[in-house]
Amino acid sequence: MVVVDTNPSLSGTLLRVRGRLKLSCLLDSTDVLLAHKAISEAFDTVRSQVKSESCVLTVCDSPVIIWPNKSVKATPEEITPDTLCEDLHPWIQTDEQESFSRKSGKKKSKKSSAVSIIDLHLMMEVTKPGPLPAPILSRTVQSNHFLSTTLPVDCVVLTNCSDTVKDSCERLMEALTHQLCEMEKVTLQHMKGTRLLVPEPLHFLLPEPKGLVTVIYPAGVPDSQLESQRMELHQQLELPDDRPYFRRANAYHFPNEPYRDGYLRNPHLVLTHPTLDDGKVYLVQGIYSYYHYMQDRMDDNGWGCAYRSLQTICSWFQQQGYVERSVPTHKEIQQALVDIGDKQVSFVESRQWIGSIEVQAVLNQLLGVTSKIMFVSQGSELASKGRELASHFLNEGTPIMIGGGVLAHTILGVAWSKTTGQIRYLILDPHFTGAEDLQVITDKGWCGWKGPEFWDQTAYYNLCLPQKPKII
Known part of the structure; x- marks a missing residue:
C-alpha cells in the first residue's frame, strides 16, 4: 500500500504523472478464486500497456511529448534523453508573457521555493503506422459478468x-x-461479489526524514473503516499512534494547486521570526485556514471575532484529519451552545459575543475536542506565560484562542527566551475585513509578531488551549 519517495522538502523538481487507465474483464463464474484470477489478468494487461511503446507522457501546458518506452523519444527535437529535468520548465506555458519568453529563447527565472512541480499526463497511442487490416466480426452467445472501471493513477518522484x-x-x-x-492488491482485498471499488492513490507528507508517501485506499470506504490499514502503516513506518497521518484530510497539497474554498492557509509561513537572546520559536504544527470578519457573506464586523478564531481552530482539526465535519457556521456555533444549555434559544442568529469558555464548550460539543483554560488576571501577566505557551505549541501544536474585554485573537506561536524572559507572540487577527490578500495581511500586521505591549496591560484574559485527541 505504500511507496516512499525522497523528502520533497529538499531542493529539486517533483515530477507528477496522472492519468486514467481502463480496467475491464469478463467473469465466466462468480467463484471468488476465478474472479480474482480474471482481475489479476486484467491488471497484467494494464501493466503491459504502461510498459509498451504506445505509452506517452505529455508535459502539461507545454508542447513536450515523451515516449518513455521508445528509448525516451521526445518532441520537440531539442528535448533529448540527456536533457536535464529542470530544463523542461522553460517549455511550460502559464501565460502569454512566459510563452513569449520561451519562443524568444529566454529562460524563466527559477522559483525561489525549494521544490518545483512538473505535471505530466499519461496517455496511450491508439493508432499504429501503416495500413490497417480489415475488421473481422464474430458473434458468441454466453452468459458472463462484464466488469469495468477506470484506474486514476497518480505517481510522484523527486528529481x-x-x-x-x-x-x-x-x-x-x-x-x-x-x-x-x-x-x-487493494481491488482484490475490497472486492464484494462482482462489485469493484476503485483504488484511490493519495500522497502524504510525513515528518523528516520519511518524506512523501503514496497510499492506495478503496474509494468510497470512509476513514472510519480503514483504521486497521492506518495502524499497519504507522507500524510499518514507525510513526506514533497518537495522531493521524493517513486520513484523507491529511493528503499532501501540492504547492502549484490552489485551494478551492478561497481561504488562505498558514499566512504566517512568509513571516521572518523575531530574534531574541537565547530564544527559541515555538509554532502551530500543521495547516489551518485564516478566518476573519466579513467572510462567507456574513457581516460579523464588531462582534464575531471569537467565532472566527474558533473557526480557525476547527479548520486546524479538520485539516489534520482529527475530525471529518466541516467548519461550523456562526449559527451552528450558537445552536451548539443552546443544545448544551449554555444559552437561551433567542441566542441563535443573534449578534452576541462569545468568549474562551464558550469556545471550549463548542469544541467539545461539535468536535469532541477537550481544551485547557488559562486564566490571566491582567494583560501584563501574559509576558510571564512563555514557558506554558511554548510547552503547548511543542506538545499540542494547536492554535490558541485568547479573549479579553470585547476582543478575541488567535495565537499561532511564541518566540521565548527562558534565560531573559523575552517573549513575542505570533498573532492571527480575526478583525481583518479585507480580501484574501497575503501581502496586505502580513504587511499590515493582521498576521504578525507582537510584543507584550500588544495586550491591554490591565484587562483580564482567558486563553483556550485545545488538546489533540489520541487517535490515528
Whole structure:
C-alpha cells in the first residue's frame, strides 16, 4: 500500500504523472478464486500497456511529448534523453508573457521555493503506422459478468538538478508499475461479489526524514473503516499512534494547486521570526485556514471575532484529519451552545459575543475536542506565560484562542527566551475585513509578531488551549 519517495522538502523538481487507465474483464463464474484470477489478468494487461511503446507522457501546458518506452523519444527535437529535468520548465506555458519568453529563447527565472512541480499526463497511442487490416466480426452467445472501471493513477518522484529526462522517466515508469500492483492488491482485498471499488492513490507528507508517501485506499470506504490499514502503516513506518497521518484530510497539497474554498492557509509561513537572546520559536504544527470578519457573506464586523478564531481552530482539526465535519457556521456555533444549555434559544442568529469558555464548550460539543483554560488576571501577566505557551505549541501544536474585554485573537506561536524572559507572540487577527490578500495581511500586521505591549496591560484574559485527541 505504500511507496516512499525522497523528502520533497529538499531542493529539486517533483515530477507528477496522472492519468486514467481502463480496467475491464469478463467473469465466466462468480467463484471468488476465478474472479480474482480474471482481475489479476486484467491488471497484467494494464501493466503491459504502461510498459509498451504506445505509452506517452505529455508535459502539461507545454508542447513536450515523451515516449518513455521508445528509448525516451521526445518532441520537440531539442528535448533529448540527456536533457536535464529542470530544463523542461522553460517549455511550460502559464501565460502569454512566459510563452513569449520561451519562443524568444529566454529562460524563466527559477522559483525561489525549494521544490518545483512538473505535471505530466499519461496517455496511450491508439493508432499504429501503416495500413490497417480489415475488421473481422464474430458473434458468441454466453452468459458472463462484464466488469469495468477506470484506474486514476497518480505517481510522484523527486528529481535533483543532475537528473536527466531518461533517468526520471525510468523511475516514473517503475513507480507506475508498482502503483498498479498496489492497486491490484487493494481491488482484490475490497472486492464484494462482482462489485469493484476503485483504488484511490493519495500522497502524504510525513515528518523528516520519511518524506512523501503514496497510499492506495478503496474509494468510497470512509476513514472510519480503514483504521486497521492506518495502524499497519504507522507500524510499518514507525510513526506514533497518537495522531493521524493517513486520513484523507491529511493528503499532501501540492504547492502549484490552489485551494478551492478561497481561504488562505498558514499566512504566517512568509513571516521572518523575531530574534531574541537565547530564544527559541515555538509554532502551530500543521495547516489551518485564516478566518476573519466579513467572510462567507456574513457581516460579523464588531462582534464575531471569537467565532472566527474558533473557526480557525476547527479548520486546524479538520485539516489534520482529527475530525471529518466541516467548519461550523456562526449559527451552528450558537445552536451548539443552546443544545448544551449554555444559552437561551433567542441566542441563535443573534449578534452576541462569545468568549474562551464558550469556545471550549463548542469544541467539545461539535468536535469532541477537550481544551485547557488559562486564566490571566491582567494583560501584563501574559509576558510571564512563555514557558506554558511554548510547552503547548511543542506538545499540542494547536492554535490558541485568547479573549479579553470585547476582543478575541488567535495565537499561532511564541518566540521565548527562558534565560531573559523575552517573549513575542505570533498573532492571527480575526478583525481583518479585507480580501484574501497575503501581502496586505502580513504587511499590515493582521498576521504578525507582537510584543507584550500588544495586550491591554490591565484587562483580564482567558486563553483556550485545545488538546489533540489520541487517535490515528
